[in-house]
Amino acid sequence: MIRHQLVVFVALATLAGRSAAAQPDLVTRIDAIVEAPIKAGTIAGASVAVMKGGKTLVSKGYGLADLELNVPTPPGATYEIGSVTKQFTAAAILLLKEQGALSLDDEITTFLPDYPTQGHRITLRRLLNHTSGIMGYTEMREFGDFSKLKRPRQDLVALFAAQPFTFAPGEEQIYSNSGFFLLGLVIEKVSGMPYETFVQQRLFDRVGMPNSYYCSERTVRRNHAHGYDTAKGVLVHKGYVDHTWPYAAGSLCSNAEDLAAWNRALHGGKLLSPASYTEMTTPGVLNDGTTVRYGMGIGLRDIGGRPAIAHGGGINGFQAESQYYPDDDLIIVVLQNTAGPVNPRDLARQIADVVLPPPPDRSRPFTGDASAYAGTFTGRGRRGATTVTIAASGRGLTLTNTADAAGPPETLIYRGGETFAFKDTLVVFEKQDGKAVRLRLDIGSGYNILARAPASGQ
Structure with a gap:
């Protein structure tokens, strides 16, 4: 078993070296992505593995595994995942x-x-x-x-x-x-x-x-x-x-x-x-x-x-x-x-x-009434009550989540129907009498159903 693992390790290391030599620009660009936050001092170190079609493109450590002793991240460094x-x-x-x-x-x-x-x-x-x-x-x-x-x-x-x-x-x-x-x-x-x-x-x-x-x-x-x-x-x-x-x-x-x-x-x-x-x-x-x-x-x-x-x-x-x-x-x-x-x-x-090549653009032009979606929506979330505010400006919409109040509002991209998106999150509205009454916030690891909060004074 040990001999088999050593053979596999040597094979992967050899393949990684060949891949890196064959695609120096690709490896350099990946290095720059990972090294940027390390140089900025926001992370100590990192390890990255990239494989495509069974071929290793990158397999290496970056930065430091120990800040006090100035120890570089070794090959094969382990982490809590x-x-x-x-x-x-x-x-x-x-x-x-x-x-x-x-x-x-x-x-x-x-x-x-x-x-x-x-x-x-x-x-x-x-x-x-x-x-x-x-x-x-x-x-x-x-x-x-x-x-x-x-x-x-x-x-x-x-x-x-x-x-x-x-x-x-x-x-x-x-x-x-x-x-x-x-x-x-x-x-x-x-x-x-x-x-x-x-x-x-x-x-x-x-x-x-x-x-x-x-x-x-x-x-x-x-x-x-x-x-x-x-x-x-x-x-x-x-x-x-x-x-x-x-x-x-x-x-x-x-x-x-x-x-x-x-x-x-x-x-x-x-x-x-x-x-x-x-x-x-x-x-x-x-x-x-x-x-x-x-x-x-x-x-x-x-x-x-x-x-x-x-x-x-x-x-x-x-x-x-x-x-x-x-x-x-x-x-x-x-x-x-x-x-x-x-x-x-x-x-x-x-x-x-x-x-990878650029993905297809799945956004669509929005020609509806953005104000029909504007409002504050509340419901349950992972850390208790969640409140989301949708703001309209012209034909554009932004979302602000109270769980991330320190961050800037997210610009919503129209996906068709009543679905919008930002980053990897989907925002699906439900309308009644032409006005959004519920918002389904789909973050991938959570799906929260938020209801429109009454306007202030109501």
């Missing part, structure tokens, strides 16, 4: 389904009989696509202190299970780490082994990911990058979190090369059966028949006008992005050892723009 973990958890559930050990439509109480469902029917499927309505523990004020403790996992379950459901299962989609925490417990109950052992044996070892493992706040790992947070524009040591808690929602560590191999195996039909892969990459469906842009542990995005199967991750000191563009067989992995203003999704999108 946060919520990129979720696709591994989803794949584990699907493998157990293939064995006949469970069904995606099984209720959670089949495996965790003491879980208080508060009268709701919660299936594994609802946990996998964030439509269960269970409150996310990372959004709970109590979790701040709890995250630093070493306690039984059941204590955290008791903490979030006591909270009222955010919505009835299937009514909306709000990202919930609690759902994936519960899925980890299901994997352990059904397989009879710890989550980290199942993932190591059934996923990492099978795919050939020798530098991937369950993270630890104590274990010393060779080539593991140190993580940094951002405070008042300055990089600081990452905040402490005990890895009992991110668990099946976000406690895996990996490097860019291993995640590229994971993408090739997952999307190349080498891990799951065709039926399971289809399940994983099929959009979830709400009770009213609306499809969401999320499968099982993985997003079904429109990135820069291109369809992509992707997911990001953020955890104390680290951010990650893993993207697969099926139309172009392109894999982009960006890992950075800094949590802060620079999002690896944006870096990955810029890299895609360098590697």
